[in-house]
Amino acid sequence: MALTAVKGFNDILPDETGRWQYIEQTARRVFELNGFGEIRVPVMEKTELFCRSIGDATDIVEKEMYTFVDKGGTSVTLRPEGTAGVMRAFIEHKMYAQDPIAKLYYLGPMFRYERPQKGRYRQFHQIGAEITGVNDPLADAQVLNMLTSFFREIGLTEPTLQINSLGCPECRPAYRAALRSFLEERMEHLCEDCKRRFDTNPLRTLDCKSQGCIEATVGAPSVLEHLCSGCDDHFSSVRRYLDISSTPYSINSRMVRGLDYYTRTTFEMVTGLLGSQSAVAAGGRYDGLISQLGGPAIPGIGFAMGLERVALLLGSQDFASSPDLFIATMGAGERDVAFRLMDGLLKTGVRVEMDYEGKSLKSQMRRADKLKACYSVVIGENEVTSGRASFKRMEDGLQSDVALTVDEIQLLVRKSEK
RNA sequence: GUGGCUGUGGUGAAGCGGUUAACACGUGCGACUGUGACUCGCAUAUGCGAGGGUUCGAUACCCUCCAGCCACCCCA
CATH class of the missing domain: 3.30.930.10 (Bira Bifunctional Protein; Domain 2)
Incomplete structure (x- = not known):
């Protein structure tokens, strides 16, 4: 690589x-x-x-x-x-x-x-x-x-809402102290990281996933019981509002x-x-x-x-969009007609694809299928002289005779979108 | 930063020391004589992550490195 x-x-x-x-x-x-x-x-x-x-x-x-x-x-x-x-x-x-x-x-x-x-x-x-x-x-x-x-x-x-209150500079120090004295007695059960965190951020121990810490913190003091009255009021108001709007939370x-x-x-x-x-x-x-x-x-x-x-x-739902119409062409002269048509349709917002390289009709149709085009049309000598062509609905192969004009094609495409 | 697993084509993968690297999907072209999806045919790896080593011989064994994944950790 x-x-x-x-x-x-x-x-x-x-x-x-x-x-x-x-x-x-x-x-x-x-x-x-x-x-x-x-x-x-x-x-x-x-x-x-x-x-x-x-x-x-x-x-x-x-x-x-x-x-x-x-x-x-x-x-x-x-x-x-x-x-x-x-x-x-x-x-x-x-x-x-x-x-x-x-x-x-x-x-x-x-x-x-x-x-x-x-x-x-x-x-x-x-x-x-x-x-x-x-x-x-x-x-x-x-x-x-x-x-x-x-x-x-x-x-x-699936994702569910969990809420908590961490208190404020008024009440958090007291809680921190309470938690520390609780943890101090169980120090030997804590993991290495939490021993280190004891000084820097003891609250983290509550969130630790190590088995020892989970067991050691059973019955640990809760922040919510140490909130000052301001924080406590705030938190219960939040909960009240959530209840008013029936927002589920834990x-x-x-x-x-x-x-x-x-x-x-x-x-x-x-x-x-x-x-x-x-x-x-x-x-x-x-x-x-x-x-x-x-x-x-x-x-x-x-x-x-x-x-x-x-x-x-x-997950991997498919959000890709696909063309409304694929124009296949038979020869070089027809490609000019096709290109003019594609250009006109694109300008009205119809999503069109056509063959780029003069491939065989077989290849072109395969491509129309691969791109999941809604309709396909083949433009050859006959179509150019008559000005009409059969439009094939790819889903079921049903063909209908349509004039090769932007207006009429647009109508057809729009109708099938409903 | 720590640990575990893995490393073959566009993808999923078989092969597990020795002739043309299986099979499938995908992709391209073609057959069915101007129409796709079904069927059929043909094609499709600068040689198996990189570099060393062992060996008469390595994609396969060993070492180192690199990469990816998963977990720890941390966090959204």
Whole structure:
């Protein structure tokens, strides 16, 4: 093999792009219905942005970023996630000055230097949405409802919504302390990673998959019981709104986040169908992020979903479209007539294919069949002189006599589309 | 970063030390005398991931590397 793509960077071939477009279009439709507007931000940012938003001590920043120094000596990084860049743009363009409430969505590639695996690649794609400027739990509920309806619209019932609250800078330290003293007594049962996390991020132990940790954390204190009254009220309001809109969800008090900026409400759309890559979409509230990045004290909430994972869940349905008509020709003179006809039809929006290379009629018909053309027509000397031809409906071979004019063919095609 | 498995054509694969690398699909062309899908015929691997080694001889055995997959980890 002479030259191949970079490890973990994949080509998406034409037979798959139909599915991708379907996902993207559905997301755009649902998000725009909910009042979100698209924002396009660069795939590369200054490294510092991610250190300050995602968190210096997270795995993403510590070991998964594509970081390098550009020719001007600036340390830059290929975005490992979307929220940081979107918030940077929000602050940089002082979007809050016009209206602190912004509802934005984005889509595009993200980059993380991880070992590739099913549903996990070094270049992967996310669609995400963010609401800034709203403290009220109504925003949380809208985001969750939107996510839920996206999956419903796209025809997937499988991923289910799990929610949790991580508290805020007021109440989280107390919970952290409570959890630590709980874990301290069971230290010897914890896995190596969790022993290490004990100091940096003890909450992660709740999410650990090692058998020892799962057993050791049975009966561990729950975040939800340690929320301050503000966070507790917020969380119950979120739940009330979800109940009002009959949005199904379950509470998972052990759900934690890998990014440091999350506060209060966090959530995931979880599936059992993708092995260990169970999160199809995830997000939460990030009330401190914007000010942390040098903007005003404006709250935010949002999520991102992994396109590869949604595509995997959708399976290999066929989203390809096929031509309305295939024109076969008998000789060189007829090709001029055919070409003029094709051109006229294309201009009216009828999808037409014709032979490119003067192949045998047999080959042309085979191609018409392979392309799954709805109709085919053979243009030879007779047809050119009479101006009429028989159109064959490929599905059942039924032929009908039609004039070789754009109008009449268009009519025929349109009729059969109904 | 750690572990396991795999590596033969466009695809799925057989071959498991020795003549022309099976079979199927796909693709191309053709037959059925201007009409596809069925049937039939013909064609379709710069030689078996790369590099070394063992051997009279390796696609097959050994080593190294590379790649892919899956899991851990992490996460969307």
